[in-house]
Amino acid sequence: MRILWTHNYDPSTPGSGVFMHILREGMRARGCELTLFYTGALNRIGGVVRNLRAIRSRSRDFDICHAQFGSMTAFVSRWAACRRVVSIRGSDWHRYRNAVNRTYAHSALAVTLTRASLPAYEAVVVMSHRLRREVGAFLRDDARCHYIPDPVDIRRFVAIDETAAPAVDRRCRQILFTTLSRQNPIKRIDLALNAIEILQKRGCDVELRVASGVAHEDMPRFVAACDMVLCTSLHEGWPNSIKEALAAGLPFVSTDVSDLAEIAARDSRCRVCAPAPLALADAVEQTLREGKSASLRRHVEHMAVDTIAEQLIALYQQLMRAPTSARGPRRGAFGSGVAAGR
Numbered sequence: 001m002r003i004l005w006t007h008n009y010d011p012s013t014p015g016s017g018v019f020m021h022i023l024r025e026g027m028r029a030r031g032c033e034l035t036l037f038y039t040g041a042l043n044r045i046g047g048v049v050r051n052l053r054a055i056r057s058r059s060r061d062f063d064i065c066h067a068q069f070g071s072m073t074a075f076v077s078r079w080a081a082c083r084r085v086v087s088i089r090g091s092d093w094h095r096y097r098n099a100v101n102r103t104y105a106h107s108a109l110a111v112t113l114t115r116a117s118l119p120a121y122e123a124v125v126v127m128s129h130r131l132r133r134e135v136g137a138f139l140r141d142d143a144r145c146h147y148i149p150d151p152v153d154i155r156r157f158v159a160i161d162e163t164a165a166p167a168v169d170r171r172c173r174q175i176l177f178t179t180l181s182r183q184n185p186i187k188r189i190d191l192a193l194n195a196i197e198i199l200q201k202r203g204c205d206v207e208l209r210v211a212s213g214v215a216h217e218d219m220p221r222f223v224a225a226c227d228m229v230l231c232t233s234l235h236e237g238w239p240n241s242i243k244e245a246l247a248a249g250l251p252f253v254s255t256d257v258s259d260l261a262e263i264a265a266r267d268s269r270c271r272v273c274a275p276a277p278l279a280l281a282d283a284v285e286q287t288l289r290e291g292k293s294a295s296l297r298r299h300v301e302h303m304a305v306d307t308i309a310e311q312l313i314a315l316y317q318q319l320m321r322a323p324t325s326a327r328g329p330r331r332g333a334f335g336s337g338v339a340a341g342r
Contacts, residue, residue: 006037006077007068018216019150026309042072051076070114078120083319087125090237103185127237128258149238151308157247160224176226178211178241191232195280224248246300249292253283263299
């Protein structure tokens with residue numbers, strides 16, 4: 001199979017799209033060669049038109065074009081001249097509604113483009129069971145939605161001996177918080193900081209360790225040195241920070257995003273609570289009392305790189321075997337798709 005992955009993860013930004021590169025290596029280890037196509041910025045009409053034409057032309061040499069994100073990436077990739085797959089990751093599906101500002105406008109456009117583009121894709125990959133329900137209901141075609149989450153490298157994210165961890169003040173409990181940018185309003189770091197401040201006023205020796213700008217090769221040790229992970233996001237596909245923490249035996253406290261409530265219902269060490277500083281502080285305090293547990297890895301073992309690579313390859317093979325009529329383009333809000341196949 002000849003596979004083209006289109007994406008908008010800036011290679012110059014540390015940590016951007018790291019999950020995509022991890023999965024690519026897992027795919028290549030199984031003999032599936034992939035070509036990456038970086039679209040660059042798609043915030044000007046000229047760039048959109050150039051990418052649309054380039055993908056249309058380039059994709060003629062491939063069997064499958066897989067857009068690694070919704071929004072404008074899905075929009076320019078929907079005219080690929082081969083079979084088409086798109087991954088929906090969360091912020092390309094959930095609309096930001098907290099304030100009418102630049103983030104609101106960007107989110108509204110991203111979600112509109114995602115939903116307008118979906119009818120042109122023969123398969124839609126989603127990161128969580130919650131997303132599968134939501135996207136399947138929108139498409140009225142659950143069979144086209146495939147739950148294949150981004151992988152976690154469970155060979156690298158493991159519990160380690162405290163003496164091998166980075167030098168930290170072990171009198172102070174370390175709360176992991178992961179974000180590429182502290183200014184990202186979706187992550188709501190202020191909510192996390194307010195919860196930690198409440199705990200500190202109670203006399204709890206706690207500190208928020210923010211993994212922002214940490215090189216990915218340093219993340220396993222950074223994560224393992226913490227006592228738990230905190231997520232205060234408005235929405236998520238399946239937060240990679242939680243996957244990595246669970247793989248290292250760290251429990252989580254989170255707002256109600258993705259499939260985390262299902263895990264919390266099965267495991268008393270993990271908690272999902274309201275997006276309020278006091279509720280989060282109470283949950284963090286209770287979770288810290290219970291501590292880490294290697295058993296938490298079981299919640300993400302099915303997301304190992306090898307497993308996810310095999311599932312995605314199986315999906316590609318399924319599409320390749322499908323009759324032409326089943327692969328035909330579907331009409332969307334911006335016109336019909338192109339003919340699918342050779």
